[in-house]
Amino acid sequence: MSIFLALLIGGLFGFVLDRIGATNPTVLGRMLALVNLGLMKAILLAIGLGSILMFAGQMIGLVDVGHMSVKTAYIGVFVGGLLLGTGWAIGGYCPGTGLAGAAGGRRDALYFIAGGLLGAAAYMVTYPSVKAMGLLEKIAGGKVTIGAVPGSGYDGLIGMRGDVLGILLGLAFVAVAFALPENPRKREAAPVAAE
Amino acid sequence: MTWNWKTGGIALGLAIFLAVLLVKPVGVSTQFVILDAIVADQLNPDLITRTDEGAWTSTNAYLAKGNGKYAKHAANPLNYSFVFVIALMVGAGISAWLRGGNGREDNRVPALWRANFGDAAWKRNLAAFAGGFIVLYGARLAGGCTSGHMMSGLMQTSLSGYIFTLGAFAAAIPVALMMYRKDAEQ
Numbered sequence: 607m608s609i610f611l612a613l614l615i616g617g618l619f620g621f622v623l624d625r626i627g628a629t630n631p632t633v634l635g636r637m638l639a640l641v642n643l644g645l646m647k648a649i650l651l652a653i654g655l656g657s658i659l660m661f662a663g664q665m666i667g668l669v670d671v672g673h674m675s676v677k678t679a680y681i682g683v684f685v686g687g688l689l690l691g692t693g694w695a696i697g698g699y700c701p702g703t704g705l706a707g708a709a710g711g712r713r714d715a716l717y718f719i720a721g722g723l724l725g726a727a728a729y730m731v732t733y734p735s736v737k738a739m740g741l742l743e744k745i746a747g748g749k750v751t752i753g754a755v756p757g758s759g760y761d762g763l764i765g766m767r768g769d770v771l772g773i774l775l776g777l778a779f780v781a782v783a784f785a786l787p788e789n790p791r792k793r794e795a796a797p798v799a800a801e
Numbered sequence: 802m803t804w805n806w807k808t809g810g811i812a813l814g815l816a817i818f819l820a821v822l823l824v825k826p827v828g829v830s831t832q833f834v835i836l837d838a839i840v841a842d843q844l845n846p847d848l849i850t851r852t853d854e855g856a857w858t859s860t861n862a863y864l865a866k867g868n869g870k871y872a873k874h875a876a877n878p879l880n881y882s883f884v885f886v887i888a889l890m891v892g893a894g895i896s897a898w899l900r901g902g903n904g905r906e907d908n909r910v911p912a913l914w915r916a917n918f919g920d921a922a923w924k925r926n927l928a929a930f931a932g933g934f935i936v937l938y939g940a941r942l943a944g945g946c947t948s949g950h951m952m953s954g955l956m957q958t959s960l961s962g963y964i965f966t967l968g969a970f971a972a973a974i975p976v977a978l979m980m981y982r983k984d985a986e987q
Binding site: 608609611612613614615616617618619620621622623624625626627629630631632633635636638639640641644645647648649650651652653654655656657659660663668669673674675676677678679680682683684685686687688689690691692693694695696697698699700701702703704705706707708709710711712713714715717718719720721722723724725726727728729730731733734736737741746749750751752753755760763768771772775776779783788 | 803807812817818819821822823824825826830833837838841861862864879881884887891892894897898900903907908909910912922925926929930932934937940941942944948950952957963964966970971973974977984
């Protein structure tokens with residue numbers, strides 16, 4: 607059953623990643639260089655919608671709170687984020703879209719995957735020294751959400767109810783998705799061209 | 802063809818919701834470690850072992866952490882998370898095939914790269930390789946990637962998701978602004 611669900615959800619996720627253009631380094635590069643934010647708008651809308659459905663589902667008892675899986679917060683999350691962002695811009699892929707891009711026929715994605723396997727192996731080897739540097743010491747309680755979600759077992763950063771806050775933040779993500787301009791640079795140039 | 806952002810965003814939102822409804826939030830980058838461990842264990846069968854109590858462990862401290870969770874998954878690749886990533890590739894492959902692919906030229910060197918750095922495939926492949934190395938090293942240090950930290954993390958309002966997203970964009974946007982000065986049609 608779990609393998610069937612893996613095929614179903616993984617297959618759907620990969621299909622959609624390709625359909626939103628995330629598997630195309632040109633779309634990704636234009637997003638990160640703030641030329642075309644269509645992909646960013648899609649991702650923000652997805653996160654917002656996912657949040658609203660998940661937290662509302664929990665409140666009416668449709669979604670098992672136990673399915674949540676919150677990762678630990680530590681300094682390395684930020685440092686690793688900086689590294690990932692750098693490689694994301696240079697390589698044009700993140701781990702999921704690299705695999706998806708290769709499956710869609712992109713040759714450079716195969717090199718990205720090879721580099722990725724070597725990078726992951728390098729982390730496996732250097733893990734003891736990373737740990738010794740204190741980069742993995744948890745901050746702000748580690749596995750925390752912004753507000754405590756009832757029944758999740760995770761602490762909240764602030765006193766507000768986590769599921770209510772989750773829906774509000776979800777709505778905020780949707781609002782930002784709609785508010786962001788699709789072509790921020792062209793919009794500035796447009797009135798000049800019209801004169 | 803590629804969907805517009807509204808259709809795409811709704812479809813992606815439903816996909817990541819379905820994941821947490823039925824099983825658990827989506828995540829990808831751990832499986833690079835699992836594949837490494839599967840290959841390394843073939844070359845050195847002493848890498849992944851079992852204790853007398855039957856628990857999985859490894860001579861590598863990273864694979865052994867968390868009660869040998871990664872060692873266990875590498876020893877049994879037919880688990881949800883690994884099959885999820887294989888299926889992700891199948892799904893993306895089907896989508897690309899149905900929309901007629903990316904074209905031979907774009908598969909060799911993507912348009913934006915070509916506009917800025919020329920047509921030589923080796924340059925592009927070198928950048929993709931280096932990018933892949935940095936991305937996966939960073940993802941493992943962070944404990945997740947764009948899927949696990951950004952999509953799943955922000956969806957769940959987890960603090961780590963916000964920290965990761967801040968770091969990723971703080972680096973990615975300046976690097977992209979410096980690298981991709983010339984535009985290209987997507």
